[in-house]
Amino acid sequence: MATRNDKKTPDAIELKPTHEDTSYIAIEPPSPRSLRGEASGIDRFLPPSFESAQYDIVLRRQHQRPRDGGGMKFSPVPSRFLNLTNTFEFSGWGTLTRTKFDSATISKGEEDLQNIRRRRTLGQFTASALAGNAVLGSVFYALPAVVVVSSVFSPLTLFVASLVIFLWRPIMEELASALPIGGAPYTYLLNVSSKPLALFGAALLLLDFASTSVVSAATAMSYLAGEVHLPFPVFVGSIIVLVVFALISLAGLRESARIAFVVLSFHIATILVMFIASIIAWAHTGNAQIRENWNTTISENRTPSGIAQEIFNGLCLSVLGLTGFECTPSYVSNIKGGDFPKVLRNMHIPAIFLSSLSMLFSFALLPMETILGGANVLSELGDIAAGKWLRQWIVVDAFIVLCGGVLTGILGASALCEQLARDRLLPQIFLTTLPLTRAPVVTIVWFTIFGCILYATSGFQLSVISNMFTLVWLMVMTLFPLSALLLKFNRGRLSRSPRTPLSIIFLTFAVAFTVTGGNIALNPAIVGYAAAYLIVIAGIFYATMKKATITRWLFWIYDQTTFLHGYWWSKGWGEKLNNLLRAMRRQPVCVLVKTDEINRLFHKLLYVSHNEETSCMKLVHFYNEEEGIPSEMEANWKILDEAFPEITVDLVLVNARFNPANVAALSHQLEIPTTLMFMSCPGPNFPYPIGDFGTRIISM
Structure with missing residues (x-):
């Protein structure tokens, strides 16, 4: 946990870690009067402003992130599960990974692309x-x-x-x-x-x-x-x-x-x-x-x-x-x-x-x-x-x-x-x-x-x-x-x-x-025949889409039925359901991102949260040495990782061109099928056929 150095003035706050890492993070929070151009010596003895308190919270939360991921992103929000553990609702902190494909991975991607084209x-x-x-x-x-x-x-x-x-x-x-x-x-x-x-x-x-x-x-x-x-x-x-x-x-x-x-x-x-x-x-x-x-x-x-x-x-x-x-x-x-x-x-x-x-x-x-x-x-x-x-x-x-x-x-x-x-x-x-x-x-x-x-x-x-x-x-x-x-x-x-x-x-x-x-x-009777079959098939499909949600309801019912907790034949059900939920949500998905605009990144994560039952998501950005990485990509990723405590948001930076073969190679390296990779809608000048990617389009 970081400690505050009281010898510093209120305008300069230094956060220093207590563990082996002796590096520190310092920021200069803005003063309301300085923003108006009215700074004076008296301001140095005033209590911290609201803006300063906000910066303190951000720094404290960001500094608590484990460097190698792991740990649970618990939230102070009360749980609806009063009697059983709800650890399945929280995931670990995301990690940052920089990668470059080796020749074997590139060959697998090229082979997958050729297989797609040979099917035509x-x-x-x-x-x-x-x-x-x-x-x-x-x-x-x-x-x-x-x-x-x-x-x-x-x-x-x-x-x-x-x-x-x-x-x-x-x-x-x-x-x-x-x-x-x-x-x-x-x-x-x-x-x-x-x-x-x-x-x-x-x-x-x-x-x-x-x-x-x-x-x-x-x-x-x-x-x-x-x-x-x-x-x-x-x-x-x-x-x-x-x-x-x-x-x-x-x-x-x-x-x-x-x-x-x-x-x-x-x-x-x-x-x-x-x-x-x-x-x-x-x-x-x-x-x-x-x-x-x-x-x-x-x-x-x-x-x-x-x-x-x-x-x-x-x-x-x-x-x-x-x-x-x-x-x-x-x-x-x-x-x-x-x-x-x-x-x-x-x-x-x-x-x-x-x-x-x-x-x-x-x-x-x-x-x-x-x-x-x-x-x-x-x-x-x-x-x-x-x-x-x-x-x-x-x-x-x-x-x-x-x-x-x-x-x-x-x-x-x-x-x-x-x-x-x-x-x-x-x-x-x-x-x-x-x-x-x-x-x-x-x-x-x-x-x-x-x-x-x-x-x-x-x-x-x-x-x-x-x-x-x-x-x-x-x-x-x-x-x-x-x-x-x-x-x-x-x-x-x-x-x-x-x-x-x-x-x-x-x-x-x-x-x-x-x-x-x-x-x-x-023949009005045809509505009844069609509806009967359609409701059954659509219900099965919806259940497969929301299987974790259905299991979560079963978990809540068992949590509320406290008299079952004392019977020997029902002991351990809570832990089994908890483990089942965690297993259902382990399937990772991948979101391919081009820019670091936080509003666009947020909407992509929101789509995943509403449409995919997963606790593991990887933001992937392809880059080259000349253009580099967008300046706010890492900072905005950390904010989003904290905003979704139920999803571990990893950032993967890939040093390669964005094309169908490399996306297929990424699928092999991350062990995520391309059908669970999501991307933005390409424009009219996009140089590759969209059918070669096998990915899903989820935004404009």
Whole structure:
């Protein structure tokens, strides 16, 4: 403890330590009169001013810091734990470290950077195939649902609904250009907003992927069961499909993309043959059938309001034929640079014509009762257009391409769960991969089990899952304009192209809300189904984010329940919970800082305190010999270290350039994954791609 030398005058206070270190710290506190230019000899005999007392406190507190860290930063604030120790609430003092990378660490960083770049192996066609099977395969389960509510107006509603993706495409392109990171839109929200909102997006996205797989598998088996007799129930076949394509996805992303490309090519060939056969058949039979269908519909809906209502309801349900577009950004980190807009184009252009023309040909060749009576509309169309051989071909195609939709859901969920595991929101076992294919085996197995549970809890009813799927898909698609709006407001400096006008974003919101409201009006029960699953998944994610807070509540309950403290079977619980809390908070995080402005440093620490349950944070500043270290960096670090008694704030000064390879090298040296490294938003002149860092952006 420092002692005061009374021989000194009040204007010069010398603090001298009592231990071996004989160095001293002296300051010259300002006098109120000297600040006004009115100093006199009388001031030398006045008691210390308020400013002087403030300096005394700062010096005393700073001098008590252990030089090598350690010790506990206890606070005089009373504890809410009256009966048990609360040492988990306090951490040690931070330390200052100066480091320079050796050649081995630099090599590891370079290797990590090359691995990130080698993952971008998907070209525009293979990447299009992964989600394209879900987009173009949705025609098999969208047509029966749409024709029930909009009858002969179905071709119009399907065509108009497919055009709304023109609103989403520039938004999705801007987001992918700014943040080419896997697991979107969860990763978009994580980088432009708070972690709880991002977890809500992750819950929606996971439910969407599971619904994609289950609906695709169940529809495939339903289509097959409508043509041949199955030796087992449809739900058993659906589960078999989920398991088989889970095994296929274990072959790895690259091989799965090739399989998806073959499946999509077969589907496109089938559709082209069906269209050609339908045109020829229509030319032979004339317009008698479509005229009859039209007259039947008009006679049943004589009022313009009834027709308008049918068209609107058809538009709301027609978006079911667009499911799959939301899956593409989830693996954008694996798509070659510049190919993402081409991927969206490759999926969108066929989707515009596929559903609407298929429905038009159905009305031209099939009677209304046939269209309304069976789910296998396209196989009926093939039979009328060319005969049994085309009918069988379409059934085989439907089964295969819908199974490709199962693969889309599995791969999308794999990318999302990998990102959640890297963010410490899922157990690290989810990062386990097969040695040869690098496929995430635990994620795939867990997701398949989850899909089966989702299907079972719906009573194995395809209609329930399909209705819920429509609402969940619309909510996921709403996350994209929301992310774009937050990107512009919170991360406006981030380099990206194109830049979507605000008018397009607000128009997209309006369309999404209108269509969502229309679907809820058609079937209010879907809100209950979606909410039930969503609350469970979001609750699990939130519990993993706030596991230390939940444990702290258990600790408080045990602290207040004093009668339990005397029982032999409950003794030691307090110490065990205390140790558990300390273990949960040991995972360090890293904040990369450029300047020494204390307000900016404070907001970064505040973000960590609110979003990460950790007691160890490292402020890292990269510098070179020419520019040096900001003058107030060390002083402001000490202030912040004292301001957060529950977090040990270390300062690490790295003598190296700030680039992706050195950030990866720092990750190896500090043993902190780059996903737990945070940085400010880079400006438009930033020389490196943000996707190469793998870090999180937490401020402007």
